[in-house]
Amino acid sequence: MNLTTTLRGERFTFGGLAEVLAKANEEKSGDQLAGIAARTESERVAAKMVLAETTLGEVVANPVIDPDVDEVSRLILDRLDVAAFAPFRGLTLGAFREWILDDATTGETLAAARDAITPEVAAGVAKLMSNKDLAVAAAKIRNVSRCRNTMGGRGVLGIRVQPNHPSDDLGGILLSAVDGLTYGCGDAVIGVNPATESVDVVESILRGLDRLIDAFAIPTQACCLAHVTTQLACLDRGAPVDLLFQSVAGTEAANRSFGVDLALLREGRERVLESHAARDVRWAGPQAMYFETGQGSALSAGAHHGVDQLTLEARAHGVARAFDPFLVNSVVGFIGPEYLFDERQIIRAGLEDHFVGKLLGLPMGIDVCYTNHAAADQNSADNLLLLLAAAGCNFFMGVPCSDDVMLNYQSTSYHDALAMRELFRLRPAPEFEAWLAERGLGRGASAVEHRKAAAHALRGLEAVLSETGSRP
Structure with a gap:
């Protein structure tokens, strides 16, 4: 050459x-x-x-x-x-x-x-x-994936409800999740980042989310974003795992710094699919993995081999592609200004990550986010959110008031999700949209109907909390 x-x-x-x-x-x-x-x-x-x-x-x-x-x-x-x-x-x-x-x-x-x-x-x-x-x-490009529902179709914008809690209080997590559901969010996944890497805690969260989904017959999936080995330990205890999560990077050494390799990911996927086959759940499709990536992860681990961070991000997408995932997203501004300094760099990286992932065939979402020490603000996030919605992004995050109180970073809110769906005439996943309509939470519902449906959901949550041993 x-x-x-x-x-x-x-x-x-x-x-x-x-x-x-x-x-x-x-x-x-x-x-x-x-x-x-x-x-x-x-x-x-x-x-x-x-x-x-x-x-x-x-x-x-x-x-x-x-x-x-x-x-x-x-x-x-x-x-x-x-x-x-x-x-x-x-x-x-x-x-x-x-x-x-x-x-x-x-x-x-x-x-x-x-x-x-x-x-x-x-x-x-x-x-x-x-x-x-x-x-x-x-x-x-539309990359469609299926687990309990169908994501990625044209005209569909999914939202991950992210009900993180600083002390992993299950009552607080479930209350926040119901809040997001009443805004029409949560079709991509109800996904919790645990504050503690504990099998007991993660098992409790997985069982609580599953009980919530079952009690309300919600056509969505749950995930607790602990390390893959912690989730598999919960699976060994009989806990339900809809989506097996792991952060991945673009080099063997960087993945090793995350405590994973390709063999472990293969084993995990096989075990979760086996558990799906044994569960009494209607699955829309065979995808069972959820991956997060982000430019700069290999460099932060000292494992970049002199390769630039966009190329390494694409290689991380290559890893994800090998496991036929249901969801993939770049946490684009999360690592910090050492890797993406300001609004301009974060916006560029978000558009790059989304395009590269979709070109490689991934069901690609983006966590439109930034840390408080980056040269960015909520207007910066709005700018990228609008661009990615126009670009056909599969899903975004739904964080209460855009402010994650556990991870200490800024993302996008339930209201942001509604604004993007309204502005670009987008809908939730079809199964989830039908569920919302049945409960008076759909787009055509009046304010009175919506308030009644939300009140009913909160009453139902009390029963779930009682069953899981949590306080309302």
Whole structure:
């Protein structure tokens, strides 16, 4: 591959594909922290010029991390559909970008090509796109997944109810979950981040959420976002696990820092699917995994191998893709300003993560979020939320008042979810939408009907709390 170009009389030479990918990336504080970012805008443009002339075959032939030392690289190469890739092999990344954005290239066309697209190819073409390009291309693609309900269809926007509690009080968690349900949220998942990594606590949360879903016959799924081994220990005790959660990254070493490897994820998925088959539950489909990713995770673990954070994020998506997940989301601004410094960088990363995930075939959502020490605010989150809703994002977070009192970061609220559905004429998952309508909580319900339905839900919650041993 040609690693040299001239721009305005200045000659630029790069040391390999990983360097070209890093220096072609839009400005990110994490790449600067790693010492791999472009030093000038001219160098960034030169790297984009080289990248645009690089063929997809050259990208695949030059892994950014040696497969002999990294199982994620081996996974990526092993999963490549060689026959499907053949028509694309000689295409340059620049021409691939034009093909993706061409009106004649539909979402169905892109879906048919997903197994021919490696994470590095997806990251490379994203670096050649503007924010508008990323939104337009992603909006073409719908990746549908099924567990207790069906997510990702065109015109559907799901919301994860995130009823975290600083002391893992089950009563507080369930009350917050019911609050979100009355706003029409929770079709993606009722997902709790536990404050304590305890089998007893996680089991209690899983059983409480399952009892809530059962008591109200809610067509949704529950998840407690503890470590995969903690969730499997709960499964051994007979606790119900709808979705098995794990954070994943784009290198073997970074995943090891999370306490996981590919073998553990395979085992976990198999065990949860076996438990699904044994449970008396109507499952809409076979997906049983929930993954979170985020730019900067490998760098924060000292496991980035000199590779830029967008490319590593795409590789994390490659890991997720191997396990046929029901949900995937990037927690885009959560790691902090060391990796994404301000509003501009967070917005760019959110659009990149969403596009790359959808191009690779993932049911992609985004936690539109920021930490309080980043150069961002709620208007920043609103801007990204609007862009991603226009781009066809599968789901967002629903956090009470946008402020997670356990994780100490800012996300999006139940009201934000309603605003996006109203503004873009979007609906909840179809099974969930029918459930809302049956209970007077649907879009067409009057204020009086809605208040009555919410009051009924709170009365029903008292019975659930009593059964679970929690106080209202």
